Amino acid sequence: xxxxxxxxxxxxxxxxxxxxxxxxxxxxxxxxxxxxxxxxxxxxxxxxxxxxxxxxxxxxxxxxxxxxxxxxxxxxxxxxxxxxxxxxxxxxxxxxxxxxxxxxxxxxxxxxxxxxxxxxxxxxxxxxxxxxxxxxxxxxxxxxxxxxxxxxxxxxxxxxxxxxxxxxxxxxxxxxxxxxxxxxxxxxxxxx
Amino acid sequence: xxxxxxxxxxxxxxxxxxxxxxxxxxxxxxxxxxxxxxxxxxxxxxxxxxxxxxxxxxxxxxxxxxxxxxxxxxxxxxxxxxxxxxxxxxxxxxxxxxxxxxxxxxxxxxxxxxxxxxxxxxxxxxxxxxxxxxxxxxxxxxxxxxxxxxxxxxxxxxxxxxxxxxxxxxxxxxxxxxxxxxxxxxxxxxxxxxxxxxxxxxxxxxxxxxxxxxxxxxxxxxxxxxxxxxxxxxxxxxxxxxxxxxxxxxxxxxxxxxxxxxxxxxxxxxxxxx
Amino acid sequence: xxxxxxxxxxxxxxxxxxxxxxxxxxxxxxxxxxxxxxxxxxxxxxxxxxxxxxxxxxxxxxxxxxxxxxxxxxxxxxxxxxxxxxxxxxxxxxxxxxxxxxxxxxxxxxxxxxxxxxxxxxxxxxxxxxxxxxxxxxxxxxxxxxxxxxxxxxxxxxxxxxxxxxxxxxxxxxxxxxxxxxxxxxxxxxxxxxxxxxxxxxxxxxxxxxxxxxxxxxxxxxxxxxxxxxxxxxxxxxxxxxxxxxxxxxxxxxxxxx
Numbered sequence: 001x002x003x004x005x006x007x008x009x010x011x012x013x014x015x016x017x018x019x020x021x022x023x024x025x026x027x028x029x030x031x032x033x034x035x036x037x038x039x040x041x042x043x044x045x046x047x048x049x050x051x052x053x054x055x056x057x058x059x060x061x062x063x064x065x066x067x068x069x070x071x072x073x074x075x076x077x078x079x080x081x082x083x084x085x086x087x088x089x090x091x092x093x094x095x096x097x098x099x100x101x102x103x104x105x106x107x108x109x110x111x112x113x114x115x116x117x118x119x120x121x122x123x124x125x126x127x128x129x130x131x132x133x134x135x136x137x138x139x140x141x142x143x144x145x146x147x148x149x150x151x152x153x154x155x156x157x158x159x160x161x162x163x164x165x166x167x168x169x170x171x172x173x174x175x176x177x178x179x180x181x182x183x184x185x186x187x188x189x190x191x192x
Numbered sequence: 193x194x195x196x197x198x199x200x201x202x203x204x205x206x207x208x209x210x211x212x213x214x215x216x217x218x219x220x221x222x223x224x225x226x227x228x229x230x231x232x233x234x235x236x237x238x239x240x241x242x243x244x245x246x247x248x249x250x251x252x253x254x255x256x257x258x259x260x261x262x263x264x265x266x267x268x269x270x271x272x273x274x275x276x277x278x279x280x281x282x283x284x285x286x287x288x289x290x291x292x293x294x295x296x297x298x299x300x301x302x303x304x305x306x307x308x309x310x311x312x313x314x315x316x317x318x319x320x321x322x323x324x325x326x327x328x329x330x331x332x333x334x335x336x337x338x339x340x341x342x343x344x345x346x347x348x349x350x351x352x353x354x355x356x357x358x359x360x361x362x363x364x365x366x367x368x369x370x371x372x373x374x375x376x377x378x379x380x381x382x383x384x385x386x387x388x389x390x391x392x393x394x395x396x397x398x399x400x401x402x403x404x405x406x407x408x409x410x411x412x413x414x415x416x417x418x419x420x421x422x423x424x425x426x427x428x429x430x431x432x433x434x435x436x437x438x439x440x441x442x443x444x445x446x447x448x449x450x451x452x453x454x455x456x457x458x459x460x461x462x463x464x465x466x
Numbered sequence: 467x468x469x470x471x472x473x474x475x476x477x478x479x480x481x482x483x484x485x486x487x488x489x490x491x492x493x494x495x496x497x498x499x500x501x502x503x504x505x506x507x508x509x510x511x512x513x514x515x516x517x518x519x520x521x522x523x524x525x526x527x528x529x530x531x532x533x534x535x536x537x538x539x540x541x542x543x544x545x546x547x548x549x550x551x552x553x554x555x556x557x558x559x560x561x562x563x564x565x566x567x568x569x570x571x572x573x574x575x576x577x578x579x580x581x582x583x584x585x586x587x588x589x590x591x592x593x594x595x596x597x598x599x600x601x602x603x604x605x606x607x608x609x610x611x612x613x614x615x616x617x618x619x620x621x622x623x624x625x626x627x628x629x630x631x632x633x634x635x636x637x638x639x640x641x642x643x644x645x646x647x648x649x650x651x652x653x654x655x656x657x658x659x660x661x662x663x664x665x666x667x668x669x670x671x672x673x674x675x676x677x678x679x680x681x682x683x684x685x686x687x688x689x690x691x692x693x694x695x696x697x698x699x700x701x702x703x704x705x706x707x708x709x710x711x712x713x714x715x716x717x718x719x720x721x722x723x724x
Contacts, residue, residue: 038607039606083618087488088485193512258598262556265556265573276554344695345699346701385706
């Protein structure tokens with residue numbers, strides 16, 4: 001028996017039984033007694049896409065309860081076969097990370113220090129400022145080169161910069177939001 | 193790219209005290225078995241000295257472990273090719289010999305005397321082992337200098353003998369027993385051991401060649417040449433030339449030998465670990 | 467005994483991305499260390515209790531005056547004759563049925579003899595747990611039908627995992643290919659089961675001499691010294707004992723104070 005790459009890479013919830021894995025991968029017969037516990041054995045596996053760059057490597061996200069315990073490459077992804085780059089291999093830090101800020105940091109105009117604010121406050125503030133900026137600077141009609149007044153419904157006071165971390169669905173929603181508001185500076189990190 | 197084990201002062205003390213304990217015990221057992229009735233003081237001093245020392249050794253060894261509560265795990269296995277494994281067993285076995293011999297050294301009956309001598313005869317081997325295995329332990333590691341020192345165990349044994357005998361003579365001096373015949377004999381044995389230690393040290397350095405650099409040059413060189421070779425071996429030998437007449441000088445020489453023994457363990461352990 | 471498992475690290479394929487290093491930390495939950503600038507891209511400088519896989523970045527001067535940039539993902543070699551295993555006085559270090567070497571964390575009592583006995587400086591002492599640690603070959607994974615995390619993450623297949631005999635055959639072919647391509651110093655390190663330490667279960671394909679990668683050219687088992695050194699100690703004991711015997715031997719009444 002030889003090891004196929006896929007056989008030893010995947011531990012899906014469907015193959016949780018050791019015997020099934022043994023039949024496809026390493027011969028487990030002599031070691032069953034000494035079998036070591038695997039932290040993802042009882043975990044539920046979800047398919048995900050790496051949130052970082054545009055390559056979109058497939059990931060298997062293992063969760064126990066509402067906590068992610070492991071994220072690794074999905075061997076069923078045709079273009080990666082389970083591999084990840086160092087950043088993708090550390091994806092779990094997005095979820096489990098004691099160093100991640102959990103509060104908004106706010107620096108008022110003219111202030112020289114950051115202050116901590118609750119996330120709720122931040123969302124309201126962003127919405128408020130979007131609204132104010134749009135109310136103040138929205139261009140509904142504009143004269144064209146012939147001096148004729150035409151409807152443009154344009155907002156030049158806000159720019160939007162998308163990121164490579166944003167997946168298809170988020171891009172769709174963001175574009176839709178921007179266009180609805182009349183934002184024309186609708187850019188993306190990869191195009192800058 | 194190698195890693196050092198981080199055996200520092202506690203292990204230096206252990207190597208030093210273990211050497212004295214082993215040396216004192218085998219000296220006592222030899223005096224007990226092959227000496228005369230008047231060497232009884234030497235035997236008793238050696239036996240009784242080895243007991244608190246080996247107990248201190250045990251405490252030091254356990255305290256130096258990463259998880260001291262698991263020290264008994266050492267007695268789960270016995271690997272005869274592993275100095276650390278046998279060492280752990282021997283420290284325990286030596287402790288028992290040391291205890292029994294110490295107790296019996298206060299005996300007054302001829303029957304218990306004979307028993308003590310027989311026990312001492314077996315205990316000699318544990319004494320030798322305790323004094324030398326620490327050297328073999330270092331020389332069978334992957335570290336430079338240590339692993340190249342073929343005579344590390346032999347050197348530690350010689351040093352254990354000289355320091356053990358020096359410790360006995362010091363005890364005899366302090367307890368006012370230096371008038372007896374035993375004092376002269378133990379000083380004589382100590383001189384033999386020191387001369388032998390100097391010879392072993394010379395061959396040790398010659399065999400090591402450039403691998404001895406951590407000792408012979410650099411930061412630890414003054415301590416090695418001055419503290420061990422000079423103050424620890426040559427000066428005591430010179431002092432001993434007049435020592436059999438001026439007992440205080442002989443006691444001073446014993447003190448210097450002990451200091452030299454400590455310096456030996458210190459420079460050997462710390463020179464490549466700091 | 468199951469067939470021996472191995473990792474083959476082909477340094478000619480390594481791009482120095484360190485995915486192996488991160489995947490290792492992620493799976494084994496090793497935590498972070500503050501990086502130290504070592505003058506190269508290498509981070510960290512050496513194996514620690516929190517770094518079991520380490521990509522070495524080596525700059526080797528070429529005869530042309532240029533520098534060759536050699537990358538190598540280093541790891542515990544899981545030697546067939548392991549110094550750490552022979553040194554362990556508690557039996558905490560054991561060989562698994564797959565030929566890998568592992569430290570049982572609940573048996574180790576932290577004597578650190580293994581740290582000083584590893585010819586590669588792999589085993590590290592963890593101050594917080596008080597035990598010795600090193601790469602486990604992802605012991606939990608290989609016992610559950612998975613490969614090691616590093617080998618899985620490696621995007622260039624520089625780290626390959628499989629049965630040792632298969633991998634050695636593969637590695638030998640790869641050396642020939644590389645030699646034909648002009649890498650005349652391409653060589654295997656530790657693939658030969660008759661070579662040093664009985665062969666390494668994590669073996670390497672190097673593009674230069676082992677010394678360039680800070681690997682010992684001919685690592686030896688530390689315990690090789692035990693017999694000779696013990697015999698010399700016994701000889702020493704005989705001489706010391708004889709000296710003491712001469713000093714103490716009872717010559718009746720005669721004073722023998724020299």
